[in-house]
Amino acid sequence: MWIRIYAIFIKELKQLSRDRMTFGMIIMIPLVQLMLFGYAINTDARHIHVGLVDLSQTSESRAVEQALVATQSVDFIARYRSIKEAEVAITKGEIRAVLYLPADMTRRLFNHPLYDHKQTDSPLTLPIGQWIVDGSDTVIASTIRALRNMPLDEVANHTATRTAPSFEVVQYFNPEQRTVVNIVPGLVAVILTMTMILFTSSAIVRESEHGNMEFLITTPVRSIELMIGKIAPYVLVGLLQVAIILCVGHWMFSVPIKGSILSLLGSSILFIFASLTLGLVLSTIAKTQLQSMQMTIFILLPSILLSGFMFPYDAMPVAAQWIAEALPVTHFMRMIRAIALRDASLLLLGKDALWLGLFTIGGIIIASLRFKKTLG
Amino acid sequence: MTSYASEQVEYAIEAKGLSKHFGNNIAVNKLDLKIPKGSIYGFLGPNGCGKSTSIRLLTGLLEASEGDVTILGKPLLGHEEALKKRIGYMTQKFSLYDDLTVQENLNFVGAIYGFAGKRKKARLEELLALYDLEKQAKQFAGSMSGGQKQRLALACATLHSPELLFLDEPTSAVDPENRREFWERLFDLCAAGTTILVSTHYMDEAERCHALAIMEEGNKRADGSPQALMDAMPATVVEVSGNKLRRLKQTLTQHPEILSAAQIGAHLRVLVKKKVQDPLSLISTLSDGRETVLARPSLEDVFVTCTGDRYVD
Numbered sequence: 001m002w003i004r005i006y007a008i009f010i011k012e013l014k015q016l017s018r019d020r021m022t023f024g025m026i027i028m029i030p031l032v033q034l035m036l037f038g039y040a041i042n043t044d045a046r047h048i049h050v051g052l053v054d055l056s057q058t059s060e061s062r063a064v065e066q067a068l069v070a071t072q073s074v075d076f077i078a079r080y081r082s083i084k085e086a087e088v089a090i091t092k093g094e095i096r097a098v099l100y101l102p103a104d105m106t107r108r109l110f111n112h113p114l115y116d117h118k119q120t121d122s123p124l125t126l127p128i129g130q131w132i133v134d135g136s137d138t139v140i141a142s143t144i145r146a147l148r149n150m151p152l153d154e155v156a157n158h159t160a161t162r163t164a165p166s167f168e169v170v171q172y173f174n175p176e177q178r179t180v181v182n183i184v185p186g187l188v189a190v191i192l193t194m195t196m197i198l199f200t201s202s203a204i205v206r207e208s209e210h211g212n213m214e215f216l217i218t219t220p221v222r223s224i225e226l227m228i229g230k231i232a233p234y235v236l237v238g239l240l241q242v243a244i245i246l247c248v249g250h251w252m253f254s255v256p257i258k259g260s261i262l263s264l265l266g267s268s269i270l271f272i273f274a275s276l277t278l279g280l281v282l283s284t285i286a287k288t289q290l291q292s293m294q295m296t297i298f299i300l301l302p303s304i305l306l307s308g309f310m311f312p313y314d315a316m317p318v319a320a321q322w323i324a325e326a327l328p329v330t331h332f333m334r335m336i337r338a339i340a341l342r343d344a345s346l347l348l349l350g351k352d353a354l355w356l357g358l359f360t361i362g363g364i365i366i367a368s369l370r371f372k373k374t375l376g
Numbered sequence: 377m378t379s380y381a382s383e384q385v386e387y388a389i390e391a392k393g394l395s396k397h398f399g400n401n402i403a404v405n406k407l408d409l410k411i412p413k414g415s416i417y418g419f420l421g422p423n424g425c426g427k428s429t430s431i432r433l434l435t436g437l438l439e440a441s442e443g444d445v446t447i448l449g450k451p452l453l454g455h456e457e458a459l460k461k462r463i464g465y466m467t468q469k470f471s472l473y474d475d476l477t478v479q480e481n482l483n484f485v486g487a488i489y490g491f492a493g494k495r496k497k498a499r500l501e502e503l504l505a506l507y508d509l510e511k512q513a514k515q516f517a518g519s520m521s522g523g524q525k526q527r528l529a530l531a532c533a534t535l536h537s538p539e540l541l542f543l544d545e546p547t548s549a550v551d552p553e554n555r556r557e558f559w560e561r562l563f564d565l566c567a568a569g570t571t572i573l574v575s576t577h578y579m580d581e582a583e584r585c586h587a588l589a590i591m592e593e594g595n596k597r598a599d600g601s602p603q604a605l606m607d608a609m610p611a612t613v614v615e616v617s618g619n620k621l622r623r624l625k626q627t628l629t630q631h632p633e634i635l636s637a638a639q640i641g642a643h644l645r646v647l648v649k650k651k652v653q654d655p656l657s658l659i660s661t662l663s664d665g666r667e668t669v670l671a672r673p674s675l676e677d678v679f680v681t682c683t684g685d686r687y688v689d
Contacts, residue, residue, distance in 0.1 A: 003492055004488055008484075008488075011476065015473065015475050015476065215465065215467055216471075218436075218465040219460060221488055
């Protein structure tokens with residue numbers, strides 16, 4: 001039995017090393033994706049293009065504008081004479097939001113309870129201006145919303161009276177709030193999902209498509225031997241990719257790797273096995289490599305969107321959470337982030353590890369049952 | 377040969393009422409076969425006649441819809457895996473790895489069949505020499521010629537010295553020279569005791585078999601040795617020579633006693649029903665006194681008389 005598995009393993013490695021395109025992709029996919037996501041994905045929006053309708057035209061209104069620019073959240077790229085004009089500009093997509101400062105802005109500022117000690121709860125209390133936002137993009141809307149309570153002490157030449165916050169917030173693990181810290185470990189999970197499922201789902205299908213399977217099934221090879229021999233090389237490929245992403249992430253983007261190598265290795269191997277068996281199950285369903293590709297994408301999209309890679313898991317509706325729980329990538333996403341960023345040990349994440357293990361065993365059973373050594 | 381290949385088994389393959397349906401389509405219809413050990417048996421028929429399907433059924437690659445198969449004295453059903461060690465199969469399409477070298481392909485197949493160490497090395501060297509592949513050992517299988525690929529495929533299919541060898545249209549991609557050589561190798565294997573089942577659509581190949589079955593649309597139309605088939609042919613062959621043979625062919629094929637007429641060079645080969653007492657004079661009259669002679673029947677004539685519309689009586 002081991003002779004045959006070893007023979008298939010060696011054969012697969014040789015073929016893999018001769019397929020330059022595939023071999024290149026194994027290295028290039030993680031590198032390119034890491035560059036793209038590392039630089040491009042940023043959930044704290046900066047330099048949003050906005051417009052200004054300034055009907056007050058005072059030194060205070062200009063001071064408000066400058067205070068806003070200083071936050072770097074917005075860039076005033078245009079001025080409009082009326083709110084109508086500004087609305088058209090938002091519709092056209094030239095600007096994402098507009099700040100409306102009314103003619104009596106200065107009076108509103110000095111009557112504002114925050115800056116006027118005498119006039120607390122005065123009937124004249126009014127906001128000093130209004131933001132009109134293209135609310136369809138929630139990230140932009142929430143960035144502008146965060147400006148609502150922006151302190152204007154310097155503009156009003158007064159220290160605000162009530163500034164004591166209700167809560168103090170301490171940010172552990174990522175004090176600078178850099179998105180890339182969360183993205184890089186997550187990227188390990190997404191890229192492994194993609195490559196592991198894709199390679200295995202096409203591995204068996206390729207044998208049938210090239211006609212090799214017809215010969216193989218008349219030999220004494222057992223289906224379980226064929227499967228183990230075919231997926232074993234990809235365990236190495238997966239570990240190589242984990243190493244590439246974490247190392248480059250660490251050196252280029254200063255992503256901290258706090259957990260132990262052993263926990264990282266253990267969780268990665270568990271996840272690689274789970275993904276490989278998922279790919280095997282797909283390969284027993286697909287008839288052509290194109291079909292296996294389509295099925296991989298079918299799994300890949302929810303893996304990216306529901307696993308917690310892009311959006312927080314807790315914010316999803318219960319039904320979506322169930323789907324996410326079924327996907328191995330969700331569990332690995334939790335584990336790799338916990339291990340890499342929060343120095344959790346594998347034992348602390350027993351539940352997720354257990355699920356990946358069970359998923360692998362179940363997958364192998366289903367794949368062996370489905371893979372019959374007959375044609376048609 | 378393995379020790380329990382008992383002498384009392386006369387037949388390498390016995391099939392009774394073997395059928396395969398794909399939905400409403402009947403690919404193989406109630407096939408009966410008895411193939412004696414140590415012989416070369418041929419399946420002759422056009423593409424799509426059920427040759428490949430029959431071979432796949434007999435190797436256990438496909439599950440039969442109906443019928444019983446006994447291979448090397450054991451019922452196929454339930455013994456598929458055990459029998460796989462005793463049979464070899466060469467597929468119609470080249471089924472080895474194009475991106476591995478000849479040596480690597482043989483190595484892989486050797487390991488699959490449980491060869492290891494010195495035994496594997498010795499067997500591989502033996503096969504490389506036997507199939508004239510020593511120079512190509514380091515060459516990628518994908519870059520070889522049709523004849524070389526075919527030799528490699530045969531080497532792989534016979535690596536474990538099977539008692540029964542299935543060949544599915546083995547020579548469809550090689551030139552006549554390589555075909556001759558290939559058949560020499562088959563007779564060598566046969567002489568060593570291997571039973572061979574080969575499918576083909578070439579008449580000359582079929583003629584080399586000890587016995588053959590003529591297949592059409594999933595049915596076995598006739599079987600026996602080539603000579604027996606020719607002797608039992610329900611028609612007499614008459615060759616007509618002369619000019620304007622194309623027009624003559626038109627008139628002759630209309631006649632109820634004539635099964636077929638085909639032009640071969642300057643002759644017209646006419647198949648007349650056997651019940652006609654004097655075929656020569658009949659054809660003579662019909663062809664306005666052109667020269668007519670009786671000819672020896674060929675396997676092609678057998679094939680023509682037992683397939684198509686002619687196959688009624």
